[in-house]
Amino acid sequence: MRKRVLSAIFACVFAVGLLAGCANSGQNASGETKSGKRIWKFAHTRAEGTDNDKLANEFADKLTSQMDNLQINIYPNNQLGDYTVVQECAGMGEIQLMLGSMSPSVNSTLSVQIAPYLATSWDEAMALYNSNDGMVYQYVSGQLKKENIKLLAVIPKYFGAIMTTKPAKNIETPGAKKGLKIRVPQQKAFEEFGTAIGFSTTPLPTSDTFTALQTGVVDGVSGGGAEQYWNDYGELCKYLYCTKTHMECHWIYMSMDTWKTLSAEEKQIVQKSAKEIEDEAFKLAKSNEKKYIKLFKEKGVEVYEPGNKVIDDYRDYVRKKVWPKIGSEYGSVWGKLSKKIQNQ
Missing domain, CATH: 3.40.190.170 (Bacterial extracellular solute-binding protein, family 7)
Known part of the structure; x- marks a missing residue:
């Protein structure tokens, strides 16, 4: 366990420090700099111009337009490391936001969300995966809390x-x-x-x-x-x-350290914006099929x-x-x- 944690730390320091200058930026868990401005790193796994990239930018725009002193820098195409590295970095507060696959490297039970034949229709998928009361979503959310991560939305991709x-x-x-x-x-x-x-x-x-x-x-x-x-x-x-x-889904999540720095009003903004992106993603996935x-x-x-x-x-x-x-x-x-x- 100690070896795995150390490896994750080294990976985070390398990926984030090298590519985003995080290690020496003087930022705290909120992403706040010495000047008082918050700068968040938002990683995702797809190339620029893809659906995920567009959704990530739309989500970032929703947040920055409603939250004061917030800048969100988006890093597409695994620029901060693959989804396993980013998930562990988010748990350690080094990356604020992520849109991508769920890594089972820390908790193998998270792969339950891609078990064969959980759903065979979009109505069934919505019922199981939605962020309001979906059973799969609720389980994944609870498990991510143990990794110090706040789950915000599911982004369905395809059957x-x-x-x-x-x-x-x-x-x-x-x-x-x-x-x-x-x-x-x-x-x-x-x-x-x-x-x-x-x-x-x-x-x-x-x-x-x-x-x-x-x-x-x-x-x-x-x-x-x-x-x-x-x-x-x-x-x-x-x-x-x-x-x-x-059913293949990607997910939007936030470092729990960052989540805890938000005011009650800001948390509502984040959750409402994430739900809007999720609803859009379900419609997009159906049309993409x-x-x-x-x-x-x-x-x-x-x-x-x-x-x-x-x-x-x-x-x-x-x-x-x-x-x-x-x-x-x-x-x-x-x-x-x-x-x-x-x-x-």
């Missing part, structure tokens, strides 16, 4: 899909052999899921996936969705199977959009065959969450 360079067999039958080897994220849940629905699986980090696809080490990819595949592997994709494997499928089709990719019966078959099969094997990965919340979903 998961499987992309391949060769055609899969028996795609309409969940448990039948598909005849392909696919990359899966390095998590037990995705490996169990991919194997259960008939693929041979190879766990790989995202950084190795493009080369593995390009060289034929794997025939396809699971763990992403149409939006990610278009941006990361669009030139290699030949087949896209939109089987709604999981159609947008990226259309882009793939126009490029000549064969896109399989299963009907409700096939989606239901996959959902029921995975919940029966896979869920009992992955519950231990998520801790005590899994029993409550799975029971709630199956009783709906």
Whole structure:
């Protein structure tokens, strides 16, 4: 544990000190400088001009227009480190705001939010993930408090899909052999899921996936969705199977040290603004689902959009065959969450 904490500290000092001058800026937890102006660092994981970048800038504009003496500097495209580094830095008060994926490196149960087949419709996703009373949101929020982080909003991205360079067999039958080897994220849940629905699986980090696809080490990819595949592997994709494997969300959160420096009025401004961004993000994600499928089709990719019966078959099969094997990965919340979903 001590070694991990020290590594995180060194990573934060390097990333933030080198790129933003934080270590020697004279700022406290509020981001306040000696002149009295607050300067916040807002990191996100996507490139400039992407949807996340636009949402981050919109959120920052909402805050700076309503809060005195506040400047927010946005660092896109992992400029302050990847999402794991930034999450730990936020917990230590070195970065004020983040929009990106949730890292399970400190708490592995946080990966419950991408468990397979929690939801298969946008209404179900809204019910589980919304920041008012969504069960997944409430769990993630509670766990982040232990990391000294204040969760502000969920930013839904897409339903998961499987992309391949060769055609899969028996795609309409969940448990039948598909005849392909696919990359899966390095998590037990995705490996169990991919194997259960008939693929041979190879766990790989995202950084190795493009080369593995390009060289034929794997025939396809699971763990992403149409939006990610278009941006990361669009030139290699030949087949896209939109089987709604999981719900992928990004999150907006704040260092708890920074949160505690805000007045009651400022906290209301932050929460109201975050909720407005969240509502916008749900609408954007729904429209993007159609947008990226259309882009793939126009490029000549064969896109399989299963009907409700096939989606239901996959959902029921995975919940029966896979869920009992992955519950231990998520801790005590899994029993409550799975029971709630199956009783709906």
